Amino acid sequence: MREAEPGDATALLALKRSLDLETSFMLLEPDERTEDEHDVAADLASVAAAGNSVVMLAEASGRGVGSGLLRELDLWAPAHGIHRLELTVMAHNDRAAALYRRVGYTVEGRARECLFVDGRVADELYMGKLFPPS
Numbered sequence: 001m002r003e004a005e006p007g008d009a010t011a012l013l014a015l016k017r018s019l020d021l022e023t024s025f026m027l028l029e030p031d032e033r034t035e036d037e038h039d040v041a042a043d044l045a046s047v048a049a050a051g052n053s054v055v056m057l058a059e060a061s062g063r064g065v066g067s068g069l070l071r072e073l074d075l076w077a078p079a080h081g082i083h084r085l086e087l088t089v090m091a092h093n094d095r096a097a098a099l100y101r102r103v104g105y106t107v108e109g110r111a112r113e114c115l116f117v118d119g120r121v122a123d124e125l126y127m128g129k130l131f132p133p134s
Helices: 004-024 037-050 065-079 094-102
Strands: 083-092 106-117 120-130
Touching: 004 037, 037 106, 065 094, 083 094, 083 106, 094 120
Parallel strands: none
Antiparallel strands: 083 120, 106 120
């Protein structure tokens, strides 16, 4: 696990495009992703310069990668003065929602029928996690 750098843009974009083909949980259809490697590299550089944002990468795949990335984020966030993390997840993505709950996120809200996925409307959960003040 490590922080992404602009040099990771080509591989990260390839992963995003592959996931667009494999799952509807990415919210983009394969023909909707318009960014290129330069755009991704610029985004990664911008995130790195922000100081309060990060893109984490897992350089090996397999079981436990999601949990591992979230553990790394739990170490990174307080070290960078982050008090709160938040995310959204499609309500029917049971595996992801369960993972987020396991690592300490709680559901703070639900947007009903706000997404159109695979030909039907879907709800989205808003989840958050707080870190104690340092």
